[in-house]
Amino acid sequence: MSSVPPPERSDDESAPSISDEQLESFLREAAEGGGAPAPKEPSARARMVAARLRDQEEPAPWRGGPQSTPARGSRDRRRRAGAVAGVLVLAAVAVVALRPSLVLDRLPGDDASAQPTLAAETARPTGAPANAAGSPQATREHPFAGSPAERWAEGADAIVVPEAKALSGLGKDDVAFALRRAKELLVAANLDPAVLRGERPDEALDVLDPKQPELLPKLRRSLSAPDADHDPLRLFTRFDPEETRLAGDVVKVRGRMTLAAGEPGVVKVDADYTFVYPLVRVNDEDGPVARTIIRREITLTLNDPARWNVTEGKLLMEKYFSEYGNTDCDVHDGYLHPGFPDDDGPGGARPTGPSTDPYDRSRPVTGSEPGDCGQVTRT
Incomplete structure (x- = not known):
């Protein structure tokens, strides 16, 4: 338990003393949540009365860390430790009664004590982020515990578009x-709950220009009959609904979007985002939490239909790269298959490629060679 500052001393040292009974009454009321004004009393008297209360009542159950069974011969030490805990609890209650802000601002779960969400990324980081302090294990209540993503923004709000401006012959509105x-x-493609459950990403497909040769036919083929050459995971995030589901409804996201001028009448939108998905097994109420991390780099272009043979209101896909952290190797059924902490081993082929930190956004994504499946250093 964090130490609590004592109440401020009054400058009036000549105030008359009060009886033990009055002080005892005040401390009892404070411990029960009463709001009576605090009487003035030297600290030595307060400790004496607190000790009297301690001998009559059990100490409050505020403990830090796991409990353990004491060894033989330690009963006296345990009693002394309990007495100290009782004094600390009573002192904390008294401070709340006198100046609530000293303690209430430090209560767990209060906004003032929460780790702030990181500001939106504006440039490529210079290195990998550190883990959360202590690197605690992920739980269903705290599925991002121990992960750098714990401080990331979540969902669609984390995808912040830059300010639009006229560029390459196209107006600001375009x-x-x-x-x-x-x-x-x-x-x-990456946050729609239906798509994450394996349904068709029709809204994502609708953004793309049907006049772009081969792209849409290839994507539709990958969704209907996935294999190693036609893998929908290259652009869409999908989990097998019979195997896993999200732990909660939060996906953490970090990245940036930038603008660039292409050829005359062409505006490029570059996006580089990492998505972190907390997952649990279907029909496993008490099982562990796994995290799968996906990073995607894509470049989309808006082409002026007055200059290019394109469909108005659609975008062209210039390139797209993806990396997947924590999924089985050499499984091409159109779904991601995360590994869980209690698994005996990888479900697919054993990783043979280099180790990679999936949270390291300081390096570019350049794609991988066929069959190149490495191992993540953390999830």
């Missing part, structure tokens, strides 16, 4: 449209 549609694709 550029704003391109940014908005790029965000819609990212959200539909």
